[in-house]
Amino acid sequence: MPTRSLMRPTAVPDRETAPRAFSSRHLLKLVEDTGKVGFWSANLESERLDASPGFHRIFGLEPATELTFSYAIDMIHPQDRAAHGDQIAVLRSGQPISREFRIIRPDRTQRWLLHHAEVIMGPDGTPSHGMGVVFDVTAQHDTMSALLQRHDRLNALIVATAAVFWVNKSNGEPSEMPQWMELTGQTHAQMQGLGWLDAVHPEDRPRTHAAWMTAVEHTAPYNTDYRVLCADGIYRWFNARGAPVLNTDGSVREWVGVCLNVPGRTRYGASGGAARAAASGNPAAGPVPGSEAITPGQIRAARAFLGLSKEDLAGLANVSISTINRLEDPNSPIRTRGETALAVRRALEKAGIEFTFEDGARTGVREAGVRT
Incomplete structure (x- = not known):
């Protein structure tokens, strides 16, 4: 059982038990010296718990601090206490726990903890002792928070620039383009392969196709302007930019990019029959009277x-x-x-x-x- 007593100096055991005793004690010390893990054990019928030096270090406590269940629970962040203040009661009911929560240490710093604990049953079949391990996972939470912040910033930037964000497969074919589908009215099936080019103005289509295929062939950044037939029947100018995302071996994992609306450039309506004629490359079919945008x-x-x-x-x-x-x-x-x-x-x-x-x-x- 990992208790504080395991970390205290002990008498030298006899030759037969020495390797095992030294191995257990030294292994525990090696694990705890990382500063990210601590152990505890306790008689569930009492309030006092025995904790390892690593446990004290994570909680920001002096090694000689006497710990009780109530003391540890009181260190849980107030916003997390309602959901996680029942851990001792759960253990005393005979159930194991696995919780993630914040604590506030005596120096007022906050740490994120991952707590796993098990129950040992007594001879009469009732919960007798508990033992657990606590991991400091603050670094992981900080990393995840930074990633979410970057994600939120990217989404805000896309909204602010009226951009269409897109993701294509390594071979250049469409993968995730929900905003393009919303912009053009194309279905997922319609934009597959080179179907997305059907929404590009016929005069811009060959140039756009050539620019995209050149980028894919040479694994190079993509940057071109073209007119898009939007779902409301109006052609609008967009600047499309993209770049390959590479694997460690230099191969392309996927393509990511944006289509940025270009304000101030000429745009015109092409509703009804005119829109379909323009998209098909047949300018002979004029607009249906009364349906022009x-x-x-x-x-x-x-x-x-x-x-x-x-x-x-x-x-x-x-x-x-x-x-x-x-x-x-x-x-x-x-x-x-x-x-x-x-x-x-x-x-x-x-x-x-x-x-x-x-x-x-x-x-x-x-x-x-x-x-x-």
């Missing part, structure tokens, strides 16, 4: 022409005010569903607005039935 400027102009507030327009279209805000913001990173944008257009047209999309001219608005 209206621009943020057209919505603002139409609302001003009618003297409507954002609240008024939201009520007419049966959408939220935040939806109107997104539709009127040319740099909004949040995409609006096509049917929602169409509902806003229909509401404005019903109120007397006609949207213009003449070839070679800027998009505009005018009073319905008026020709210039």
Whole structure:
């Protein structure tokens, strides 16, 4: 049983038992000298527990400190005590324990502990003694906390930059691209292989494909711009960047990257038949009349022409005010569903607005039935 007595000087045993005695005592000391582990044992019918020097060191106590169960429980962090203050009661009921919790040492520093303990039954079959081992796992918790912090920072950065984060397999094929699927409306099956290129503008597709295949072939960073047909039927410019994640032997484990929205660059609608025609590379098929995607400027102009507030327009279209805000913001990173944008257009047209999309001219608005 690992008790403090095992660590005290003892009389030299006889020759027959010496190797075993020295081995046990020295092994225990060797383990405890790491500073990360301590042992205890106790009669469960009493309050006093015997603890090794390593136990005292982890708890920040002087070696001569007399320990009781209550003393040890009181050192548990107040926020953890409700969940882990029952450990002695659990042992006295005959059940083993395995717990992870914080303590506050006398110098006010905090440590994370992993505690394993077993129960030894007496001759009458009731719990008699307990023995346990305590590990200082503070370093592991600090490492995990740092990793979670880095993860949270990365997620915040992606949200702040309106980025699409993607992960591809070692051969360059799509792996984890949920944000791309949300951006484009593609399904997981549709984007497999080189299917993701179907959402890239036909004029940009060959160049984008060549840039990606060159990066994969040469295990080189990837950086290119292209237009993406978004789920709302509007093409938007994105800067795509990626890099290989390498194994220790230099082989590629996976590819990671982002697609960053490029504000201020030309974007235009391609709803309904026009969107499908553009994605298929057939520009001969024009847009279906009345289904062209209206621009943020057209919505603002139409609302001003009618003297409507954002609240008024939201009520007419049966959408939220935040939806109107997104539709009127040319740099909004949040995409609006096509049917929602169409509902806003229909509401404005019903109120007397006609949207213009003449070839070679800027998009505009005018009073319905008026020709210039």
